[in-house]
Amino acid sequence: MTETNFYVITTAGSFIQKGSVKKAIYAVRKGGFIWLDYLKPTKNDLLPLIDLLRLHPLSVEDCLDDEQIPKIEDYPKHSFILFNSIEYQKNILSVFEVDLFIGEKFLVTVSRHGLKDHSLIRELRRYVEMDIESSRQGPAFLAHVLLDHIVDKKFIAIEALEEEINATEDIILEDIDNFKPAQLLNLRRDLMALRKALFHEREILIKICRNDCRFIGLKAILLYRDIYDHLAKFFELTETDRDIVTSLMDMYLSMLNNQMAKAANQTNATVRRLTFITTIFMPLSLLAGIGGMSEWSMMTGPGNWRIAYPLFLLAMVIIGVLNYFLIKWLEKRGKV
Secondary structure (H helix, E strand, C coil): CCEEEEEEECCCCCEEEECCHHHHHHHHHHCCEEEEEEECCCHHHHCHHHHHCCCCHHHHHHHCCCCCCCEEEECCCCEEEEEEEEEEECCEEEEEEEEEEECCCEEEEEECCCCCCHHHHHHHHHHHHHCHHHHCCCHHHHHHHHHHHHHHHHHHHHHHHHHHHHHHHHHHHHCHHHCCCHHHHHHHHHHHHHHHHHHHHHHHHHHHHCCCCCCCCHHHHHHHHHHHHHHHHHHHHHHHHHHHHHHHHHHHHHHHHHHHHHHHHHHHHHHHHHHHHHHHHHHHHHHHHHHHCCHHHHHHCHHHHHHHHHHHHHHHHHHHHHHHHHHHHHHHCCCC
């Protein structure tokens, strides 16, 4: 559902809300500038601005396309800035588009989420009322406050991502058996999306700080440099976090390979023990088979079984012991 708020910021620092766009435009003839805030607007809500504020139709179309990347474009009557608002909640990264039209006497904001925040409105009122001289700089001042608010929310998302990375690292080190590698893939995907947004937004601030936007004056550029510093810092943090996630993926694979190697070694040791036992008892099994067929009684005579069989058992024990020490001696020499 579309929500709208229309404000007039007077030269005296008053923050006055109007009921319609036309009323706001009429009121600004006495001085100051207007801020038109649209939340989830439709095409019909924005089309009248083309005639009323002489917005370029292409920039209006960009507001209705959610697949755009952050950018800044200059038109004859306004500058168009497309920014991204970031939120990270319940291990899910959400990216929302925020569009700003900055003109000589107006600021238009279009968003799907994020700017409709009562605490932000109170903050804007406080800024305007406390710094009347800055508010006289026009829409560029108010746009700076909005962008600064959006960028500050990015830091909250980055902190949440870093906490998730630290928790993931602890799970890998403490309980790798129950770890789900999809968590690392999700973190990497979120960091890539965040990096993409920060990279293009940093380019926007570079253009503004070079005074390429004629609707943002030199005095206001000093404020935008602070936003650029924050974006540059956040971009470096994102790069570092992405490297950490890559290292965690390598560490997880290494620990998994170690576990598989350990299991393979245990299996090999078990097979070796069984083979060792089998090697010892193979000749004894042969002798036991021969003796079990009464061959030994036939060779020594049926009447000598009381002496023959104990001697037979003793010979089997001696052969087994000799076989055991022979195999051990061969192992030491590396023959087996």
